[in-house]
Amino acid sequence: MAGESKPVIWMRPEQAPVGRPAERSRAEITAAAVELADREGLEAVSMRRVAAVLGTGAASLYRYVATRDDLLDLMTDSTAGEYDLSAPSGDWQADLLEIAHQARKIMRRHHWLPTLVITRPTLGPHAIDLLEHVLDVLAGHPANPARKLEAFALLNALTALFVQNELTTAHPGAQRQFAHLHHVAAGGSHPRIAALLAATSPEGNSRDPFATVLTRTLTGVLG
Amino acid sequence: MAGESKPVIWMRPEQAPVGRPAERSRAEITAAAVELADREGLEAVSMRRVAAVLGTGAASLYRYVATRDDLLDLMTDSTAGEYDLSAPSGDWQADLLEIAHQARKIMRRHHWLPTLVITRPTLGPHAIDLLEHVLDVLAGHPANPARKLEAFALLNALTALFVQNELTTAHPGAQRQFAHLHHVAAGGSHPRIAALLAATSPEGNSRDPFATVLTRTLTGVLG
DNA sequence: CGGTGTTCGCGAACACTGTTTGCGAAAGAG
DNA sequence: CTCTTTCGCAAACAGTGTTCGCGAACACCG
Structure with missing residues (x-):
């Protein structure tokens, strides 16, 4: 069946249990995005630029995040860990x-x-x-x-x-x-x-x- | 001299005193943008779509507004007129x-x-x-x-x-x-x-x- | 050890976006 | 009627988020 709706990112498993293991983690990508935003502001956080910071291709990020907004959510929550x-x-x-x-x-x-x-x-x-x-x-x-x-x-x-x-x-x-x-x-x-x-x-x-x-x-x- | 800095939109005259007169007004453009946003949300308010509502080309809007953010400011202020x-x-x-x-x-x-x-x-x-x-x-x-x-x-x-x-x-x-x-x-x-x-x-x-x-x-x- | 199933990385492409440039046309002033 | 100035706007530029497709990489299993 089609129409597979997309739950909140926190409910999706970070890594698939089978297949080739991922080379990076959500935390790693989030950290790169945060660093970029700290340095150049939110509007500089584009998929391509975040990928460039990590030294990967832009399309690769979509293995970790369904959309850019998901990445923004990850950034927000990561700062909640600083309390x-x-x-x-x-x-x-x-x-x-x-x-x-x-x-x-x-x-x-x-x-x-x-x-x-x-x-x-x-x-x-x-x-x-x-x-x-x-x-x-x-x-x-x-x-x-x-x-x-x-x-x-x-x-x-x-x-x-x-x-x-x-x-x-x-x-x-x-x-x-x-x-x-x-x-x-x-x-x-x-x-x-x-x-x-x-x-x-x-x-x-x-x-x-x-x-x-x-x-x-x-x-x-x-x- | 170059480096002409851009003052707030409210201080720029809406119409030049000489030359060909404009065919539209800021208010008209603002109204079109507001109507579009009411119908399809803020992210639908792109220069091209607003221009399409007015039946003009996208570049024409820049005769009335220096940037998209200016247009958003106009929209905001227009609602302040509803009090x-x-x-x-x-x-x-x-x-x-x-x-x-x-x-x-x-x-x-x-x-x-x-x-x-x-x-x-x-x-x-x-x-x-x-x-x-x-x-x-x-x-x-x-x-x-x-x-x-x-x-x-x-x-x-x-x-x-x-x-x-x-x-x-x-x-x-x-x-x-x-x-x-x-x-x-x-x-x-x-x-x-x-x-x-x-x-x-x-x-x-x-x-x-x-x-x-x-x-x-x-x-x-x-x- | 050799498949086999599955995911990963990602170049290329698509459909957009805001904005600039350049130029023909229009209008008022002298 | 010319001249000056602005106007409208097609086309182009430099980006954007996102999708597709496919080769490569890994883990497991017989």
């Missing part, structure tokens, strides 16, 4: 914040990660371990299980949004957006925006709102 | 929630919008009008101007995350992810996940957490 998870302390807020701070460090290390986390959320093996850990932290918390899942998703997504924001505002492209805002403010309408731009100091803001916003949001969803 | 903004009521929480609900409706109408809002935040003319309105709503609020800007960004981004989430969980691809989770739960390790899957009812959850999470977050960032 250093210690036993729950009893203070779930502190523990979750610790995880968020680690997430921020990881996402800064891999500047392509926020985009992936936000646009294609996945639950690979490492991410599942992380989820298990978060559920462990929240074990004593009396909240709907669905809410706990939402809290986990929000923790990831919000952190990604924050890091993406602080990464793009450093980029030169953001300066042009800012210049455009000033231009609009000078136009006469939009007095509120003009006042805002006049009142704010471009640099040297007060404390980092990351922790504040995150804890507020988490307590918001967890009741 | 129905009424005068501030005095209750800033209620007003902001109203805006968020409208945002949700708009994003559901254009299922490609959340991705764009999240991955390439822009401030086109319509979005600037919206920002001015939000600042008007928050005029009486005693908060750092920078915080108000963050609140605006979070309002957009969080709404996009929510809508994206509810759109993708409806998609058949999410069912496979869920199946994978069940498979993991059956594996023996990850007892918390197993408990969570056993405890939760797949459908018929309680109230929509959208409003709750959003107000909590906003009060969080605004102090």
